[in-house]
Amino acid sequence: MKGLGGRSGSLLRSIVSHGISLEERTVSMTWHENIEDFGEEVKPGSTFRFECHPGLSCFGTCCATDVTLTPYDIARMRRHLGIDTHKFLSAYCLSRVDSRTGFPYVLLKHKEDGSCIFSESQGCNIYESRPSCCRHYPLARVVEKLGQSGNPLSKYHLQRRVAYCQGMDTGPEWTIEAYCEENGLGPYSRANDLFLQIPFAFETLPLGLKKDKDVQTMIYQAVFDFDRFFEKYGRFGPSTPPEDDHEMVAVLTGITLNLIRRTAHLKTIE
Known part of the structure; x- marks a missing residue:
């Protein structure tokens, strides 16, 4: 250069x-916090039903999907594990470049059976520090652009294409706000909004x-x-x-x- x-x-x-x-990879990726396919938009004030627990036959299946990490995710997870980012990335992540945009991104590794590297029979072994896309599931937060104020313009979709999920349309009724609060997404979204710049x-x-x-x-x-x-x-x-x-x-x-x-x-x- x-x-x-x-x-x-x-x-x-x-x-x-x-x-x-x-490694360069071709991915279909907008800047949302979950790269799975998403379906219908959940409007502010509207509700959806969802539950997740070990009693469901699909429990843990979603953990086999690709999990894209943000810097705040990495910060929380490496702190939970008591290691620095270099060791965390080397041991638990795959580093990629989107061949379309050229921007680097990080995925969690999978075990040989295809499950998430942190997935165990009873669930996630770093659950309290799980990344934002896992906290959002079954929602996908889609950020399309920055507004005039510089803040991201985001909306939420239900991931309707995950046919294996038995928790959709069952259990409690949620608004977006209530679901995000229940899953501790406040600090994640605030930090991720900074990163999205x-x-x-x-x-x-x-x-x-x-x-x-x-x-x-x-x-x-x-x-x-x-x-x-x-x-x-x-x-x-x-x-x-x-x-x-x-x-x-x-x-x-x-x-x-x-x-x-x-x-x-x-x-x-x-």
Whole structure:
């Protein structure tokens, strides 16, 4: 890559020297917190019925689907496990790049039988720190764009295509607000809304930059492997991640948006 100057340039060269491998995949992916197929929209104030418990014959089946992680998910899960992001990503995740948009993303690994790496016979063994898309199920939160205020414009859909699910249309009646509160989604949604500024900003880059492996690696490390990022590149922000996970997402969002802005000034790519 030529023409990369300033602090973002030295950071990019430093990151690239550590050689992160991101496998390119073609995925159908908008920026929502669950990449499963979704069906009808659930309007604000309307209700749906759903329950999930070990007594259902399908219990745990949904855990075999792809689970996409946000930075806040990773922060909570790595803290639960008592490890840093680099160890968490290496042990429990697959790192990919969307071949359409060029943006990196992270999936949870599966066991040999196809189930989630954290799935056990009685459910999730990190349940209290489970990621946002698992908390949302059977809802899918779809974020289409940022509004004039800079806040994401989102809506909710029921994942009607999961025919195996025996909990749909049974059990308690829920509004979106009640279901999200029951599943502790408040801090997740607030942090994820901050993060969503990053892929939207990334989309504004020229195609050549979005597909550039060095740029993708820079974004991956800043967004997902943030413990190591803060440790190695402290001169671009705080040398250690903030203790509060929401504050950490806010800090890494600011750093990454600045890196994207600086990268946008690149004029020449080899």
